[in-house]
Amino acid sequence: MDVNRKITVLPEEVASKIAAGEVIERPSSIVKELLENAVDAGATDIAVDLRGGGKEMIRIADNGTGIGPQDVPVAFERHATSKILTVEDLCGVRSLGFRGEALPSIAAVCRVEMATRRRGDVEGTRIVVENGAVQACEAVGCPEGTTITVSRIFDSLPVRRKFLRQDATEQGHCLDVIVRVLLPHGGVRAKVTAGARMLLEIPRTEALRDRIVLLLGSDLRNHLVPVEADAPGMRLDGFVSRPDFTRSSTRSMFFYVNGRYVRDALLSQAVMNAYRSLLEARKYPACAVFVEMPPDALDVNVHPAKLEVRFRRPQDVRELIHRGLAAALSGVRPTAGAPAAPGAARWQAAPARAGVAEALRRYSLSSGIAAGRPSPPGPPPGDVPDFGTGPGDLFERGTAPQQPFLFSSLDYLGQFDGTYLVFAAPGVMILLDQHAAHERILYERLREAKGAGLEAQSLLIPEVLEMSPGDFQRLTAARDLLLEAGVEVEPFGANTAVVKSVPALLGDTDVRALVREILDGIADSGLPQDEKRNRIFVRMACRGAIRARRPLGPDEVKHLCRDLDGIPFASNCPHGRPVFVELPAAVIERMFKRT
The missing domain is CATH 3.30.565.10 (Histidine kinase-like ATPase, C-terminal domain)
Incomplete structure (x- = not known):
């Protein structure tokens, strides 16, 4: 130049x-x-x-x-x-x-x-x-x-x-x-x-609820909760989904200000704050939220595409939405995530237990994790501070690399909270997340079977799915990728598809929820085919994996450990969460103040 x-x-x-x-x-x-x-x-x-x-x-x-x-x-x-x-x-x-x-x-x-x-x-x-x-x-x-x-x-x-x-x-x-x-x-x-x-x-519709169901999908019909609230100079109306009806992305969250569709972080955060402790992590509600206010209370001349606005009193808008949704959801019995809230209160009520909980949360995996397997115990970590020292790092990382060993060689002690499998090895206790472990196993099997004739299981009664026009187009465009992954889908009328088979390794899975999560995963435009395929595999593995709070027998645990030994990248699930954590004996002794 x-x-x-x-x-x-x-x-x-x-x-x-x-x-x-x-x-x-x-x-x-x-x-x-x-x-x-x-x-x-x-x-x-x-x-x-x-x-x-x-x-x-x-x-x-x-x-x-x-x-x-x-x-x-x-x-x-x-x-x-x-x-x-x-x-x-x-x-x-x-x-x-x-x-x-x-x-x-x-x-x-x-x-x-x-x-x-x-x-x-x-x-x-x-x-x-x-x-x-x-x-x-x-x-x-x-x-x-x-x-x-x-x-x-x-x-x-x-x-x-x-x-x-x-x-x-x-x-x-x-x-x-x-x-x-x-x-x-x-x-x-x-x-x-x-x-x-x-x-x-x-068609023309008189009721907003009918309009939402018509355009966003009939599966919302029985899961909508009306929202109404007023504040000086402002009005909130709309519908939100029950906590037991969630999406894997924010694509089903619609916000309107004076009839104008907007994308606004303040509105999204206000809705998510109202759902706090009601939803699982990385789950989102469906909603259509309408805010009316005097035109001079906001600036619509922010973005050339008119998709953004600026509020004169953003805190008031946030408070209105939070108050309206909190009132609407208060009468709905939450499902996912409910047991966690009372437990959290109990930990906060007991300072000693709170210290242990914080220690467990902050504890970093020892260097053996880098090799992808639990490591035998090494020397006790040096200079481990007392629990009363404050919010700093409570434990130091191990420094010497360790030789990995097999999950199947660990001594199984039992199951905690129906979710975590507890194992013992010389000088260390290991907690394994059964869902994350099985999710990684299924993901690797799906990847290995790609294009090699993945065994499919025909549904006794094909699942008929009604969806929004955009989702129907995305599903139709991804038919080849889905077939490669063992999911056979065919169009079945206007904005309707029928699922005829799913991979046999997923077992008795919720087909409707599986397809919905797959569509949420591939909704982003511009994704290369490999990334779409990977996202499909991740969603399928997550949906087909053993769920949390499901009791497992000793034979099931042995089978899970053997399968985990036979795959790579066993330290993390496809989402990046840890499959296991190690708790060395020295750390446990510090918790009990024995050293």
Whole structure:
């Protein structure tokens, strides 16, 4: 690069494409902007047609108010909008769009053809804009409302087009956007097609609960809890899932502020804080949370895609959500994680036991762990402080490398809390997490059997699954990977699939929960095939592994240890959690103050 090059103003064509890149990231961004315009125009019927997953063509037709002939060319000018006029108007924005960037940004990187007619007008207007230049603008006969056809998407911006994913992936993103935008608008009916194929049909609904079940999946029907709360100048409404209904990611958490879908860490944290001690680790609820407040109580002009907001009083918003959810969930009996809370209180009530608990929590595995197996006891760790010394490191690491030994050679003492297997070896006690151990075993078996005819178990009664349109597209796109992993899935109607077989080594697993966790694991766009395959294996191993708090007999423990001896990486489960920890005799003696 020439460091002596003069500073120059970019040509309008280059500047417009740079600006468009902030608003239009992929085809789903186009769908979002045009849908929001349709909703702002008061549309009650919307038709969306996607070709090539939205990469080839997007057409959105609505029965909204339409645009007058004199305003049609102006609509494609940058920052041209009917929503605001002055800086003060930014404090009163109620519409979804207001920046005047959507149409010019789309037209800067695509070909846009729009036909629009206002209600009551005799004729409409047709305009064609490509690469920011108007190609045609003429009177035309057309239905009331607006129809916009976007084609040649990113043809003038090859650097963006080459990063687009497969058709099924992009189509899934478009369907997700449609669900997010239309979820709060029960009075809007919509149809989404791919040519002659119907992808999604959304009827008008009166009840928000029906809308949520319709768009997010019928499996939510019996697991929703209504949420209501008020605060000065604010109102909270919506539904959240019971603690016994969880997801493996945050994809089913939807937040709306004044009808606008937003991604906001404050709202997510407020919801998760309300679920604290009710959910297992790394589990998330499903929710649709709606916050209403005066427009001047927040700033919506934060992000070009209008996905972020800033609250004037964030603490009040956090308190409102936490209070509303806490009241809604207080009458629901928690399942997962409930036994831990009373136990934690008992530890806190007894200082001596609290010290032991903290010691166990902080204890680091000795250097033998690096070799992937428990190590025989070495010299006692030097300078072990007393429990009363404070929150510092309570134990020192061993320094001398040790020779590993086999799990099957350990003396089995029993099972603690139905989850941890207790073993003894000379000078050391070992605690083994039965779920983590079996999870690693299943994961390694799945990896070894990859492409080598993994034994599948046909279901006596195939499992029929209803899901959201985006999840259905992801499941269809991953059929080959699932078949490779021993899961046979076939489409079974609109947004419905049937599971015919699962790997035999998973035993009697919950097929519905298994598929849901797999979909959550591969939802991220841009994942290479190997990473998707790995995530599928991890979810399958976790779902098929021995569960916590399940009693095991001595023969089952022996079999588990033999299997663990026969695999690599036995020190950690596929999620990275430790399979076992060592508690040397010297440490136990320190706990009892014997040395």
